[in-house]
Structure formats: C-alpha cells, structure tokens
Amino acid sequence: MNNIYHTVVIGGGCLGVASAISLARKLNSSKTGTNVCILEKSVLAGGISSRHSGIIRSANASIQAATFAEQSNEMWRNIKDFWGIDIIPETPGAIWIARNDKKEAAKTWIDLEKNLNKSNIDFYRVKSKEIKELTNNFIRINEEHEIYFHEPNAMLFDPIKVRNAMYHALDINNVKLKENTRVTDFELLPGKKIKKIKTNNGPIFAENVINAAGGWSPQIFDTIGVKIPVSLQPVYVSNWLISNKKLPMQFPIIADYINLSYFRTWKNGELHIHQPRDRSPASIARSFAEEPTSMKGADVFFDSSNYTASYSETNKYAEMIRDRFPNAAPCVFNGGYITFFDITPDLKFILGKDKDVKNLYHCLGAGQAFKYAPIFGELLANLILGKKTKIKNFNLDEFSIKRFYKPEMKKFWGTVQGSQNTLKVREQATA
Numbered sequence: 086m087n088n089i090y091h092t093v094v095i096g097g098g099c100l101g102v103a104s105a106i107s108l109a110r111k112l113n114s115s116k117t118g119t120n121v122c123i124l125e126k127s128v129l130a131g132g133i134s135s136r137h138s139g140i141i142r143s144a145n146a147s148i149q150a151a152t153f154a155e156q157s158n159e160m161w162r163n164i165k166d167f168w169g170i171d172i173i174p175e176t177p178g179a180i181w182i183a184r185n186d187k188k189e190a191a192k193t194w195i196d197l198e199k200n201l202n203k204s205n206i207d208f209y210r211v212k213s214k215e216i217k218e219l220t221n222n223f224i225r226i227n228e229e230h231e232i233y234f235h236e237p238n239a240m241l242f243d244p245i246k247v248r249n250a251m252y253h254a255l256d257i258n259n260v261k262l263k264e265n266t267r268v269t270d271f272e273l274l275p276g277k278k279i280k281k282i283k284t285n286n287g288p289i290f291a292e293n294v295i296n297a298a299g300g301w302s303p304q305i306f307d308t309i310g311v312k313i314p315v316s317l318q319p320v321y322v323s324n325w326l327i328s329n330k331k332l333p334m335q336f337p338i339i340a341d342y343i344n345l346s347y348f349r350t351w352k353n354g355e356l357h358i359h360q361p362r363d364r365s366p367a368s369i370a371r372s373f374a375e376e377p378t379s380m381k382g383a384d385v386f387f388d389s390s391n392y393t394a395s396y397s398e399t400n401k402y403a404e405m406i407r408d409r410f411p412n413a414a415p416c417v418f419n420g421g422y423i424t425f426f427d428i429t430p431d432l433k434f435i436l437g438k439d440k441d442v443k444n445l446y447h448c449l450g451a452g453q454a455f456k457y458a459p460i461f462g463e464l465l466a467n468l469i470l471g472k473k474t475k476i477k478n479f480n481l482d483e484f485s486i487k488r489f490y491k492p493e494m495k496k497f498w499g500t501v502q503g504s505q506n507t508l509k510v511r512e513q514a515t516a
C-alpha cells in the first residue's frame with residue numbers, strides 16, 4: 086500500500102522541514118527509500134516561516150534554550166554537514182541595548198551576561214564607544230540611560246534563500262513533500278496511538294507523527310482531545326529604504342529593548358524592523374482570550390486582504406528610526422505588514438513526546454524558532470529513534486507539554502480550550 090511512512094511530519098515550516106531532514110538522514114532514506122513525509126496544507130514555509138527576519142542569536146533568559154540556540158548557530162554555519170546543502174549566512178554580530186535604570190532592569194541584563202558566559206556563550210557588556218565603532222557611528226546612543234551588550238556570533242540569513250534551500254534539501258535527502266495536503270482528522274488505535282492520518286488527499290499511515298503545525302496545532306489536534314496551548318500574538322513588520330551612502334555595509338543586528346524593536350539590514354540597502362514578543366502577562370493572556378488572535382484567526386491573518394500596514398504603526402516606526410538613527414533621514418517606507426508570533430503561555434517552546442498519544446511528538450517554536458530549526462530537528466529525530474543527543478546538561482523537561490497539565494493549570498484549561506481559544510469559550514466556561 087502507498088502512503089505508509091516511518092514518520093509523518095505535519096507542517097512544512099522551518100521546524101517541520103528540519104525534523105524531517107534529520108530523521109531521513111538518520112534513517113538513511115536516500116539509500117533505503119522514502120520513509121519520511123511532510124504534509125503541508127499550503128506551500129513549503131508558507132506559514133509563519135514566510136515571515137521571519139532570518140536572525141540567529143543565542144541570548145535567552147532560559148540557559149537551556151540559549152545552549153540550544155548556540156548549538157544551532159554552529160549547525161547553521163555548517164549546515165551542509167546536517168542537511169547536505171550550503172546556505173551562506175552574513176555574520177555581523179548583534180548589539181543589545183537595554184535600559185540602565187540602575188535597579189532591577191540593569192541587574193537582570195548583567196545577570197544574564199554572567200549566566201550566558203558560564204555556558205560559554207559570547208555575550209559581553211560593552212562601552213558606548215565600542216557601539217559607535219561597531220555601527221560606524223550610525224546609531225544614536227544615550228549613555229546615561231542605556232547599557233550595551235555585544236553578541237559577536239549572531240548572524241543573518243536571507244529568508245528566501247533559506248526557503249529555496251529547504252526545497253533542495255528535502256529532495257536530496259529523499260523526504261516526500263506533499264503540499265496542498267491538509268490534515269483533517271486522525272483515527273486512533275486502542276491505547277491511544279495514531280493509526281491513520283486523514284487528509285483532503287486521502288489517508289496516510291505512519292509509525293510516528295511529528296506535530297510541527299505551530300499556531301495551527303490546537304485546531305488540528307482538538308479532534309482527538311489533545312489540547313495544545315498555542316495562540317497568536319500580532320506583530321508589525323516594516324522595511325525602509327535608506328541611502329546606501331549612509332547605511333553601513335556590515336551593520337550589526339540591533340536588539341533595541343528601549344524601542345522594543347529588532348533592526349537588521351535587508352536586501353542590501355533597506356532597514357528591516359520588527360517588534361519582539363510582548364512578554365507582559367496581560368498581553369499573553371489577551372492572545373489566549375481574544376477571538377482575532379485565536380487559531381480561527383490564523384487563516385484570517387494570512388488573507389492577503391489583511392496585509393495592511395496602518396498609518397499609526399508605520400508612523401511609530403518612522404519616529405523610532407528618527408530617534409535611533411538620526412543620520413538615516415530621509416528614509417522611505419518600503420512596505421510593511423501585520424503577521425503574528427505563535428506563542429505558548431510561558432513563551433517557551435513545546436518539544437518532545439505527547440503526554441498521552443504514544444506515537445505523537447511535538448516541535449513548536451513559541452515565537453522565535455527559525456534559529457533553533459537544525460537543533461530541534463536533531464533532538465526530535467534522536468528522540469524518535471531512541472538515540473542519545475550529545476549536548477552537555479541536556480534536558481528537555483523544561484519544554485515538555487506535560488508542564489501545561491500541572492494542577493495549577495486547571496483554571497487555564499477551564500478558560501481556554503482546544504481549537505477555539507476564544508473569549509466565547511471563556512464566557513461559556515464561566516456562565
């Protein structure tokens with residue numbers, strides 16, 4: 086019978102692709118035949134992976150996540166060894182700008198520096214003079230109220246080149262890619278094991294299933310009672326034309342936590358900006374409660390009629406550029422859009438075995454997953470094949486889906502359920 090695989094990956098974003106390639110290589114699929122398949126409802130990297138900014142950086146409050154990111158940075162640099170193809174990054178490093186309120190905020194950043202250094206991750210406080218040198222004096226700084234850090238290993242990819250390379254990597258590693266194939270339901274065996282995956286193109290069978298459907302996961306798995314706490318947080322992106330005579334050639338990534346923006350050069354001559362995730366509990370709760378950012382909203386967000394950049398958001402970014410890069414003027418708006426991050430309640434990713442369904446594994450990013458793709462692929466492939474992952478102090482417990490089923494999460498699940506994640510459900514639950 087056709088359509089039987091060792092592993093089926095649901096979702097052709099960067100995490101699905103990475104998981105499929107790692108597994109296919111470990112199964113030696115190019116010699117033994119196709120045994121890994123990706124099911125993608127639209128086109129490869131047509132979900133959130135079509136929106137990322139291509140930034141690879143490691144600094145993260147979770148030291149385990151930072152260690153994964155550092156390992157992944159190394160893998161991206163040598164991606165041919167892991168995916169069989171070359172993708173050449175730019176390596177400008179990153180500058181971090183944080184508030185120096187001489188109290189908690191500064192202490193948090195200095196503690197972060199210490200903890201990252203303990204894990205051998207290069208992230209150092211630097212003086213304003215060095216920041217000026219690194220940006221060729223392009224940046225305005227405010228020494229009295231800001232502190233600065235340098236992450237020299239941070240790097241950049243061109244997202245379109247990565248997408249093209251992913252198609253190629255799937256081909257050479259003999260991964261079957263089924264685009265325009267939407268998972269609609271599952272059939273379970275007794276003892277909670279997925280037997281059959283139902284799609285608009287007929288049934289598919291697999292020993293193992295990887296859920297890499299990101300923000301769409303709650304919707305897909307609700308049919309078999311697997312609740313996955315992922316929702317959407319809107320983010321605004323904009324690109325600006327700056328004179329080539331002004332924008333330095335090797336311009337570092339700027340993680341500006343005063344203006345709450347990431348800046349990078351884009352297509353040789355533009356400045357690209359997006360906001361980081363909003364970490365406030367109120368904003369996270371809103372994302373899980375409001376209909377427009379629920380999973381029902383995912384397809385709405387990707388409707389081309391919704392790709393509008395509002396005047397007020399655009400103007401906000403124009404002011405931000407004027408403030409941070411006064412020498413950039415005049416700059417010209419060259420396109421912007423609203424998209425979303427897929428987020429979990431604690432903004433950490435969900436990685437590893439499902440709590441109940443025996444042959445189901447999750448690989449979801451929680452907002453910043455492009456950079457982790459190769460390492461997550463390796464971790465998942467090793468887990469499925471029962472192989473060891475050679476990372477120091479390696480522990481996946483922090484990212485297990487089980488953390489969302491602790492007794493204190495009962496109230497959360499009473500409010501937010503399965504596919505809906507909506508205010509309406511909340512009203513029903515409290516009625």
Ligand SMILES: Cc1cc2nc3c(=O)[nH]c(=O)nc-3n(C[C@H](O)[C@H](O)[C@H](O)COP(=O)(O)OP(=O)(O)OC[C@H]3O[C@@H](n4cnc5c(N)ncnc54)[C@H](O)[C@@H]3O)c2cc1C
Binds near residue numbers: 095098124133267
């Ligand atoms: C503006 C912006 C900038 C970002 N910049 C960065 C950055 O610089 N660095 C970084 O590391 N991260 C960045 N990110 C985050 C990164 O883009 C995402 O974390 C990552 O792309 C998520 O990949 P994924 O594979 O988990 O999900 P997705 O790419 O969303 O993939 C999920 C796939 O599942 C498919 N799917 C859904 N339902 C079904 C179904 N029923 N059947 C089959 N398939 C289905 C979807 O079509 C989709 O293609 C950024 C995100 C945004 C929004």
